Structures are given as structure tokens and as C-alpha cells.
Amino acid sequence: MTERWKRLLETHIHERSVQMTREPSGILSHPYTVPSSPDSPYYSDALWDWDSWFISVALGQVELDTAQPGRFGAYEEGTIRNFLDHTDDDGVMPLLLKPDGPFLHGDPSRAGGFSQNMHKPVIAQQAALLARRRGSADWIRDGLPIIERFLTRYLESHVHEETGLAYWQTDFAIGVDNDPSVYYRPDRSTASVYLNSLLYRELLAYGSLLEDVDQVREANRWRGRAQDLADAATTHLWDERDGTFYSADLALRPIDHDDWLHRGAPRSWSSLLLRIDSWSSFLPMWAGIASQEQAERMRERLLDRRTFRANYGVRTLSRLEQQYSLRASNNPSNWLGPVWGVSNYLVFRGLLAYGFTDDARQLAEETVALFGRDLESTGSLHEFYHPDTGAPIMTRNFQNWNYLVLNMIAWLEDRPVAWEF
Template sequence: MIDRYAELLSAHILAKSGEMTREPVGILRHPFLVPSSPDSPYYSGHLWDWDSWWVSVVLAQVEVETGQPGRYAQHEEGSILNFLDHSTDGFVPIQLNPEGSLRHGDFGSDEEYARRQNTHKPVLVQHAALLAGRRGDAEWLRPHLGKLEAFLTGYLIRHLHADTGLLYWQTDFAVGVDNDPSVYYRPAKSTAAIYLNSLMYRELLAYGELLERLGEAKESVRWRRRAQDLADAINLHCWDERDGTFYSADLALRPVDPADWLHSGAPRAWSSLLLRIDSWSSFLPMWAGFASQEQAERMVERIRDPRTFAANYGIRSLSRLEKMYDLRASNNPSNWLGPVWGISNYMVFRGLVKYGFTEDARDLAEKTVRLFGHDLETTGCLHEFYHPDNGEPIMTRNFQNWNFLVLQMIAFLAGRPMATEF
């Protein structure tokens, strides 16, 4: 059955990958990528931040499978250039559409909005590094280095918690894992999400790689050191030795007031608290590569546990033991309170491969092939997220995007070359 589903999915993805490309329209002056086919009711016409990056990862495997390098180069590079066209002082929109950008809240001027609201997730440089590596050429990015560096610097100014060295979300708007309880409905600037910090670690490394490709060795080292500084901060403040996993950190602590007699005898000596909420994001340090082997071994025990994350069709997006666990359909926010997502299955799978847990990676890949293969055979398309136990689709027909990363999993299972992130 796995082989039949793998063949069915491969044929479908190779035939449908072009449906995620769009031509210039409105304020989008360059060709670009979208998460879904034109038949999707939600995502068919908008350029999204981390979605466009993952579509490029998919297309890297499509190029390998078809032997057509550069087939979608204009749309991939154009996605980055469209975002850079609309960057201001390092602030880059989360989403662009032909008429404008997705915004939430009225914070007055554009400058004030940028200071108080979330920007493009830290995957813009990773996207650029991915394309530079595949093409063997980074020169097309040289004119844009200033904007890419401003993007990173903006994060390190506007999102950095000085006491811990961790990065926080400004609000719970468009954080990717929409209703993650460690972020959703929490106070502004209060969560140093393990998801955000894991992405940022890779983003800083990606900029170091780009600079090296462009002959800027000294600057490359400086940015790679910043990545290591962030990894050290994450290990210090987000690793829980008791539970054997990483958590997001709570930054919502009152400042220490040395004049306050009530606390003067023993003022607070800690700069954050662990948010012990069991989300799939806790495994992202394995995907990012800064977890130690010993930490990875402890986290794998949790990945294997059917009481918490392990399910018939992959990894639950929230532990089944959490009180917030909920499998109901939702959109804006999409539901990450337990359903299985293609992207969480893939990123956990990549972490397992990276740390040598080959059998666990194979098991997760096979579960994902069964999930998507059965859906495609039954409904003729794929969906956005799924019931973890019975595999039934919950929301959004014709969602493509990171679901097509199953093509990488199929290559892994078959022992063929697997295209990866930068």
C-alpha cells in the first residue's frame, strides 16, 4: 500500500506543482508562489512568508525528480523580490496580495506599526540561501544584501529580549502556528516562542552562508557567531532538564525595582519562566540542529509516546494530555491544538533524520504517505490539516504547499536523493 500511495502522490505532485505559481499582478511586480491551487477558497492568490519558502523546498525536489533545474526559478526568486520591494527599515510584510498587505491593528504610522506588530517570519534569508545553493550563484542577491541585513537587524532590535537574548513575538498575529497556546491570547511581547527562536537560529546561519558565497568571509563569521549566541540563549532559558524537552519562555515578568522594600530582601534573579505547554514546536531544535545528541535522545522518547504526540498519522500538533487539546475545524486561526499537519510531520521527520533516528524517521514518513495517499485516493486532493487518529481531513480542500513535502519523504523511503532546506 505504501508503494501504491507513494506512486499516486508522486504523480499528483509532479503534475500539480505548477499550480502554485502566479504571474505579476497589482503591487506584486514579480512572478510569485502561493500555497494552493486556484481551486482553494483561501490561499490561491496571496504571497505568504513561510509558505513561499516551503513551496521552494518542494520545488527543489520536483527539480530533482524531473531533471529540470531552474524550472520555477523566476517565481521563486520573484517571491523574495516582491517582499523586498515592500520592506521598510527592515520591516517586511507577512503577506502580500495584489492590492496591498495583510495587517492587523491600528498602531498609527507605518514606523509605529513596525515597532509593535509582527514582521515576515525569519525565513526570508533561508529562502534566499536555498535558491543560491540550488543555482550555485548568489550574485543576484548582492544588490539586496542591505535589505536582507536590515531585516535581520530589525528582528534583533525590535524583537529581542535583552535579559535573555531570546526573540519574542510582538503579538499573536500571524505567528504561523496560529493558536499555539504559548502565544495565542497572551500579552504583547511576552512569549519567546521556541518556534520563532529555532527559525531565527537558522536564519542567522543562512545569512552567514550567503555572505560566504559572496566572498564576505569576515562578516560571515560575525553572523554565524550571532547564531551561536542565540543557540546558547535557547539552551539556557528554554531547555527543561526535568521534562527532557524545549519549551517557549514566558517573559511577562515585572521589572525588578530596587526601591521596592517588599522584594528587596530577595529580588527576582531569573529573567524568564518556562511555558510548559507541550507543542510540536518543542522538537524544532532538532530540525534547526542546535540540540545536543543527548537532548535529542530525550525528545525522541516524547515523539514516540502515544499518550502525547505519536498518532496513527503522524505527530499531534499539541500533546493529547494538554487541556487545550481540540480537533475541531477552524480558520483564522487555523487549528494547531492537536490535528496533524504536513509541515509538523515534515519538520519533525527532518530532525529525526539529522540526528540519526532513521527508523523513527521512516515510521513518520510512512505514516505521512498513508495519510496523504488515502486522502488523495478518496477525495482527489489534499487538505490543510487532519484528524491524528483516523486520518480524516478537517479543513481546506486543495491545500498543497508543505503537504507536497511528502515528495521528499518518498525519496527518503526509496533511498533516492532528497532535496532539503539550505
């Protein structure tokens, strides 16, 4: 059964991956990628931030499987250049671009106080994986100053001074849409473990790009910033009691030394842990922030069938959380328990990084079964799924990071794999 699903998925993805490519249109001067086929009602022409990064990872696997190196290179490079073209002088990069203009929520610019979310920190990672694939970063040399402006913007306007942790400006377009540690919470109040994991890898990726163009001193400076962020995450987001990482609440009143009520013993802590069991807690394993001892404790939590582990992978929220829900929703999409292809993939990668090969194999096989059953019965893949039955919940013909199952199949079969940076 599993072998049949593997071949079914490979054929489907190899044939349909081209449906995620688009030619230049409107303000998008370069070819680019989108999350779904042209008949999708939600994603047919929009260039999204972290979606396009994962699409590049999956397209790299298609190229490997079909012996067509560089087949999608123009679309992957064009995706990056479209975002760079629309990054302003202060480093604000849109999170979404459409042919008729960038999609903005509020004003993320200097005039708006940089008070809105922008592109997630994945653009350097996307460029680094393409540079690795091409064996050179020369193609992006002219774009490195723009990426640096973007990263500088993150470090200057998205980092909490007391903890050194990155935070979301608002709960809009954070990727994991309705994560309870961010959703409906006050602006600039959550140091998300998900965001800090992404930013850590982004800073490392930028360092790699700089080294590739022989700017070694600058490369090490950015790697030092990455280490500072990892140290902050370990200090403030790790919970020794529970043996996992959590997001942190930053919404504490400032210390007032003239306040008679508190001045005798002002707070000595700069944040409070938000003990909400989300799949994002496992991202420090993917990012490489966790120690081996921490990863071993996190693995125990991951394998608990009462909370995260399900028949078809990893629940995006622990079943024991009050907010746990499997309802169909779009804008926000539901990350309160359903299984997503991207969460299965990143947890799988984290397990591999720390040597938990048997667990990674089981998770990969469950993902193959999830998508194989869906494709066999409905003729398509969907955006997210019921964790126990594998039934699709919504968005038929969703492609995007679901196609990362192709990378899992290659790993299961001990073939070359196109990993993310």
C-alpha cells in the first residue's frame, strides 16, 4: 500500500508542480511561484512569503527526481527578486504580492512606526538554498544589501530590548494564523518561538551568503547575531519544568523605581512563559537551537498520544489545550489541532537533526499515508486534515508545502534529497 502511494504521489507532484509557476504580471516583473494550481479560489496568483520558500524546497526535489537541474530556477530566483524589488529603503518587505499591488495591513513603514508585520524572515534562507543548488551566490550579490536592510529592520523594530527576543507586531498574517499565544493578544506582546526559530536560521543563512561572496568578516558578524538570538531563546523560552520551548509574554509594565508599591522588590524577570502546547514548540529542534538533552525531553512530549501524536502525524495544538478545534476555517486558517503538511515536515526535520531516525521514519510514512489516501480517494490534496481519521478538512487542490512529501519519500528510499538551508 505504502509503495503504491509513494508512486502515486510522485507522479501527481511531478506532473502538477509546474502549476505553481507564474509568468511576470503587473508589478511582478519576474517569474514567480504561487501555493496552488490556477483553479484554486484562494492562492491562484498571489506570491506569499514563507509559502514560496517551501515551494522552492519541493521544486528542488522535483528537479532531482526528474534529472532536470535548474528547471524551476528562473521562478525561484524571480520570486526572490520580486520581493527585493518591493522592499523599501527602510527594509520593509511585503509579506504578499499580487500583480495589482502589494497587500498591506495597516502601514508597516517608518511613517506607520513599523507597527505592522512584514515578510517573515525566510528570504535569505530561500536565497541560500538556491545558491547552494547552483554552487554560487554570485547571482544574488546585487541583492544582498537589500536583504541586509530587511534583516536590520527586523533587529531594530521587532526585537524586545530586555530579552533580545523577536516579537510579532500584531496577530495578522503570522503564518500560523490562530496560534493562541499570538492570536487576539495585544500588539507586540508575544515573543513567538516560531518567529525566533525562523529568524535564527535566517541570520545564519545570510551569514552563509556573505561568506559565499567572500565577505567573511561580515558573515561572522551576522552569525554572532544569530548566536545572540539562540542564547536569548534558550534563556527565556525554554521551560525546564515541562521540558519544552514556549512562546513568551512580553506585555509587562515597565519598572518604576519611584512606585512605592513595587520599589522594595521590583520584578527581576523580563517575560513570562505562555505555556500553550503548540507544534511550534518543536521548531527549536528544526532550527538547531535546542541542546541534545533538551531535544530528548521534547521528543518524549512529541510522542505522547494524549497530546500531539496522532495517526497521521503531529497535531498543530495539543489535544489537551482548551482551544483545541478541528473546524474548517480560512483567514484565519485553522492551526488549533489539524495536521498540516508543513508542520509534519518541519518536525520530521527536527527529529532527523537530533538523531531520532526511527521517529522521523514513522512520521514520514504517516505523511505519505495521509496524502496517498487523500489523492487516491479525492484525486487531489487539501490544506489541512483531521489528525485521527486523515479526512481532508478544507481547500481542495492545495499544493505548496504538501509537496514536501516528495522530499520525505526520497529520504525514505535513501535517494538524494533537496533539503532547505
